[in-house]
Amino acid sequence: MEENILAIKCIMKTFELVLRLKINYGKSQLMGVGIEDSWKRKMAYRLYCKEGEFPFKYLGIPIGGNHRKLAMWQPLVDTFKKKLASWKGRHLSFGGWITLINSVLSSLPVFMMSAYQIPKEWGALAGLGARWKKCRITLVERRMKPQCGGWGKWGVVVIGL
Template identity: 25%
Template sequence: MWKGIEITRGVDSTTHSQFDDDTCLFGVASMHEAMVIKKVLDSYSWATGQEINWDKSEIFFFHTEVGSQRAITRLFGIKIGQLPGKFLGMPFFVGAGKAEIWKGLLDGCKAKMEGWKTKWISLAGRLLMLKTVVSAMPIFPMACFKLPGLVIKSMQQKMRKFLWNGNQEQDKILLMAWDKVCKPKGGGGAWLRDWRLINEAMGAKLEMGKRHASGRTLGMGDHRWIPSPPSR
């Protein structure tokens, strides 16, 4: 029997997870479990005619003896992966408040604005660049993780300077408060995306999907992703 792993208490064990064309398999680090998984994969290949690309596959161990690692690795004929690893540019594991994890995302956004500052771009052009390019870059990470406030604050400071000055490093007079810039045009703003609100919205969507799948209801303010409604 394929046991899988229990990710957290009070939930059923997990044996697999799929995203796009990638599949992650989970199991106890024992030869018996490994043989069961290998049999399942061989049966799948026989039934569908599809071959598993072992050269592109990796196996990760946690708190497992070296001897067991070698035996299981020989059974599958694949290499041992190294942590911390990344999938679609995102780290497998993210600790709470680890701002350094997001350095790649920040550097990517900064590099975009750095390349634009040498070009003659109007205020409207810079606003369009921020809306269509920079604001879209963190969408996938925000759909997976809650970004630290320090990361959001740092990035929005760079975006604010680039918008008004054409340079993310120079300090000049800001013509409008950032929270107003992010308001809809009908409210006097430029409707630029607020990273903090996007992160909360993406997290709420993820939680709603999880609860819908499990048949549970979702009440406002009963989860860390969803802020409590303002008091009147």
């Protein structure tokens, strides 16, 4: 065990020296797959870092979870709900609603969808509530050719208006 700890310390120190970057051990987490918790705890203690668990978030994107389950996408659905609820009291015209939804809500899922593809079986991210029946946001696959200005990626389309 001591040899493993020394090897990891040596690798991390070499990383710091070669790239001239400093590792912030206070923010670092040690995670292991298929190793004993006691060994991981000792290793984290000796490396002066925290002991981490899967799934975790990196730059706001969940890592280690099953992206085919709706539970992983629930924070995105909650964000949609919060945005729509805050606009409820505003006196907007129908065109104002469409503009607001297209400009703001279309950018929300882009970051997460850059890492994970939404399963095609879903067809929609349901769960926005019965009061939003008029304005249902559906994530669909829209493949636009690059010559038409698209990237051939997922897009957000507002339907049911």
